[in-house]
Amino acid sequence: MPSLSGASVLVAGAGLAGLAAARDLSAMGAAVTVVDARDRVGGRVWTVRDGFAQGQYAEGGGDMIDEAQREIRTLAGELGLKLTRMLRGGFGYVRLDAAGRPRIVQRTALRGWTRLAEALDAFIHPYRLAEQRWDSPIVTAIARRSVASWLDEVNADAELRATATGLRGFFLADPDELSLLALVDQFAATDAWGALYHIDGGNDRITAALAAPLGDRLHLSTEVVAVSHRGRTVRVAVKNGKNGRAQSALTCDYVLFALPATTLRRIPIEPSLPSQHHDAIVRLKYGRATRTLLQFSRRFWRAAGRPTAFGSPLPFGAVWDGNEGQRGKAGILSLLAGGGASEATQTLVAKDGPRGLVQSLEWLGSRGADLIGSKQIVWEQDPFARGGYAFFDPSYEPALRAWLPRPFGRLFFAGEHTSIRWQGYMNGAVESGRRAAAEIAAVHSRESGVGSQ
Numbered sequence: 001m002p003s004l005s006g007a008s009v010l011v012a013g014a015g016l017a018g019l020a021a022a023r024d025l026s027a028m029g030a031a032v033t034v035v036d037a038r039d040r041v042g043g044r045v046w047t048v049r050d051g052f053a054q055g056q057y058a059e060g061g062g063d064m065i066d067e068a069q070r071e072i073r074t075l076a077g078e079l080g081l082k083l084t085r086m087l088r089g090g091f092g093y094v095r096l097d098a099a100g101r102p103r104i105v106q107r108t109a110l111r112g113w114t115r116l117a118e119a120l121d122a123f124i125h126p127y128r129l130a131e132q133r134w135d136s137p138i139v140t141a142i143a144r145r146s147v148a149s150w151l152d153e154v155n156a157d158a159e160l161r162a163t164a165t166g167l168r169g170f171f172l173a174d175p176d177e178l179s180l181l182a183l184v185d186q187f188a189a190t191d192a193w194g195a196l197y198h199i200d201g202g203n204d205r206i207t208a209a210l211a212a213p214l215g216d217r218l219h220l221s222t223e224v225v226a227v228s229h230r231g232r233t234v235r236v237a238v239k240n241g242k243n244g245r246a247q248s249a250l251t252c253d254y255v256l257f258a259l260p261a262t263t264l265r266r267i268p269i270e271p272s273l274p275s276q277h278h279d280a281i282v283r284l285k286y287g288r289a290t291r292t293l294l295q296f297s298r299r300f301w302r303a304a305g306r307p308t309a310f311g312s313p314l315p316f317g318a319v320w321d322g323n324e325g326q327r328g329k330a331g332i333l334s335l336l337a338g339g340g341a342s343e344a345t346q347t348l349v350a351k352d353g354p355r356g357l358v359q360s361l362e363w364l365g366s367r368g369a370d371l372i373g374s375k376q377i378v379w380e381q382d383p384f385a386r387g388g389y390a391f392f393d394p395s396y397e398p399a400l401r402a403w404l405p406r407p408f409g410r411l412f413f414a415g416e417h418t419s420i421r422w423q424g425y426m427n428g429a430v431e432s433g434r435r436a437a438a439e440i441a442a443v444h445s446r447e448s449g450v451g452s453q
Ligand SMILES: Cc1cc2nc3c(=O)[nH]c(=O)nc-3n(C[C@H](O)[C@H](O)[C@H](O)COP(=O)(O)OP(=O)(O)OC[C@H]3O[C@@H](n4cnc5c(N)ncnc54)[C@H](O)[C@@H]3O)c2cc1C
Pocket: 012, 013, 014, 015, 016, 017, 018, 035, 036, 037, 038, 041, 042, 043, 044, 045, 060, 061, 062, 063, 064, 065, 222, 223, 224, 225, 258, 259, 260, 263, 264, 267, 289, 290, 291, 336, 379, 384, 385, 387, 388, 389, 414, 415, 416, 417, 424, 425, 426, 427, 428, 429
């Protein structure tokens, strides 16, 4: 293993990316300090444990782990955590019927996916010929269209349009905001969906387990506000405490930024990043995402032969059983409203409270149960996320993407948005953190002439 003994690294951000990086850096002998602006670790992994009866809980941020996501699954195993299968019945699909009432129109959402994949075939083949490289002119040509304009070009029918709109629960962007490239990239990578899992006991168990060994090397309520790097030293200015009035400075050999681009771009860096790197960070869009957790007196959504998860193009977004393995008669429905549905959901709740949302779930049987708890998280209003996760819009120059993870001097970059294969996922965050830690080790061993031991 390469050695970082004698090197000091400041990790900015105690989300999955930062914590996974800190674990590897510590294992290599670095003196690691982790700072996070929040008063908790985990960032966009947030298991909501307060406000629900019967000791129940559900995920406010990252929820499902796909079978193919090896990095996070392996990490969970190494930390002694168990993964539990979830939503075995897969996703169904709901949309308005001819009379304007929500109806379960498909027992599985696969039909819509398959039709979209077929319609995209003309792009998927050349994209594969370009070997998915975002600096290819093939990719630039695909990227300039929005999904909405492509749907118009191919005279898409109502079903195809509804499926594309329903995908805002996945991309967190409406068809007119999302580059066609995002859709092509997704379908080129995924032929089939694997089984879904979550961490037994809540996804925050993984971030808690990663944070525990840090002890007093973890500084919460500590926001990075400026960075300057000269020679071999990086100086990081931070605001401390909940009111953020106290300022101090930390110095280190390397900084690993594991922040979303939305907050990274607000931090002045001296000397500044190369212009393309700066543009790659500044121009990246983040999706709107409102997560609503509704706890009911009973789990009315369970019916024989019916899935317990549904996508939809409707204002409530996607809805699924949010705590299926947990004890108690009560149960929590998890709603994820992405893109325009995020505002639509907030409008419903502003008007009639959470009960407005409950009414929009009558097609699932919500009349037959009492609402006993609720929690809503609007991620685009969260000051340290400013959105759900990154998405690529038609104005984003695809060749810029390669700049997102690129180191600059003693500054290194991780986070969901820097991942290529798993952008938008917890797995991408873990992978990127580990990659950036390994990059620091590589640079350090080159500079200090220390080889692998
Ligand atoms: C509603 C929602 C649903 C999701 N569903 C899934 C899912 O089902 N499956 C899946 O795999 N993924 C899902 N994700 C995505 C997943 O949660 C993220 O990709 C992942 O958690 C991002 O981790 P990260 O470490 O890159 O960023 P973060 O978790 O955002 O960590 C960054 C940290 O930096 C801190 N920070 C920000 N600015 C500063 C600053 N200036 N100074 C100091 N600290 C700062 C933040 O407080 C935060 O703790 C979902 C996300 C959301 C929001």
